[in-house]
């Protein structure tokens with residue numbers, strides 16, 4: 054078969070729609086044989102359909118992208134731009150871990166959709182080896198003239214840094230005019246004025262916008278009046294923005310897909326239900342209280358079957374035999390450590406479940422530590438995010454964009470393990486997410502004022518912006 058086993062793509066002979074309800078361009082538009090993950094698109098049980106308006110906007114975007122991407126070299130030949138075409142760009146600069154990159158790249162793409170720009174991706178990092186090209190007959194990678202060296206010069210000290218009024222929107226003698234939007238952790242309140250109407254008016258006339266961020270900025274776009282109404286039309290359900298645009302943009306490269314399908318076929322194909330568990334503690338070494346927290350989350354919420362209690366010693370010795378095997382639940386666990394996997398596996402091997410169901414637990418890798426931009430490491434990270442996104446239900450770790458990416462691609466509201474402040478198990482150990490959207494961690498709450506507004510912006514301005522379950526000062530779309 055040409056789809057992942059266990060996820061049959063056809064129901065009663067019905068031909069599967071490989072465009073995800075019109076979200077993706079027709080397969081025939083792409084060069085044949087270049088991106089197996091696109092033609093072998095697995096069936097996502099929790100996939101939500103895009104709006105007509107979004108489909109229309111994406112097709113319009115693709116036409117523009119094909120026209121403009123090839124002209125990006127003109128950036129370094131500003132004089133030859135005297136005839137001035139109508140191509141304007143947003144350039145995404147790679148920063149931080151893979152989950153963060155997926156958030157910020159999706160955010161840059163949405164900005165391109167909202168402002169009629171063309172998105173170009175920093176190709177100096179692993180990105181080109183991890184993902185397929187999303188736009189038919191075109192590339193989303195910056196041409197090689199944009200070297201790693203040169204991209205490094207676009208940083209918080211650049212005179213082009215937006216709202217830091219040195220040469221806003223100005224170029225240099227050797228480049229076209231550009232602005233740099235700075236949202237890595239050293240951002241300040243001036244950078245946040247990016248979310249003001251007048252800033253967006255000003256940026257209209259700037260042909261090139263560079264963006265570097267480690268935050269999911271999308272909830273902030275709602276502060277810009279004209280983006281707000283546009284977003285309402287494109288995403289009648291605001292909690293599905295990353296779900297839809299993520300599924301539009303992020304298709305595993307053949308190298309990543311080969312890894313994903315090998316793992317899936319060997320470990321995940323034989324199941325009734327797939328539970329994904331993503332463990333991220335943000336510090337090295339095992340954390341026993343987190344293992345305890347995971348177990349409490351699972352049992353309090355009946356996420357996995359109960360094992361027989363100590364009082365039932367006769368049941369404890371119950372032998373289920375080796376015939377008439379049922380599939381049961383399969384758990385895909387991901388973590389930099391193997392400790393949490395060992396504990397949970399041990400728990401389910403040491404006693405039978407009350408229902409007799411089996412629980413199989415697998416973890417693809419335990420890399421020990423983050424090694425972003427090492428391709429072997431990044432392929433595993435991307436493969437694991439993708440595999441998690443095939444789960445029927447999810448438990449994720451608070452604060453982690455790795456988990457956000459998986460839940461949003463899946464369309465599954467996860468149980469979020471809350472971060473403990475004191476190495477004790479928090480009460481409750483986990484909460485159910487209100488939507489599948491990622492959290493904007495450093496959301497600007499009442500910190501900055503736009504020139505045209507009397508009051509400072511506020512998270513409470515919009516009912517659909519709510520505090521994140523895991524980061525109380527953050528905001529997410531619900």
Ligand code: GDP
Pocket residue numbers: 149150151152153154331332333387388389418420422423424425430431433434437452453454455456
């Ligand atoms: P965040 O730091 O949790 O928000 O997620 P990021 O993905 O931005 O950065 C963490 C990086 O650490 C990942 O991109 C991986 O390189 C690595 N990493 C963290 N957790 C895992 C995991 O469960 N599996 C693998 N393979 N890598 C992980």
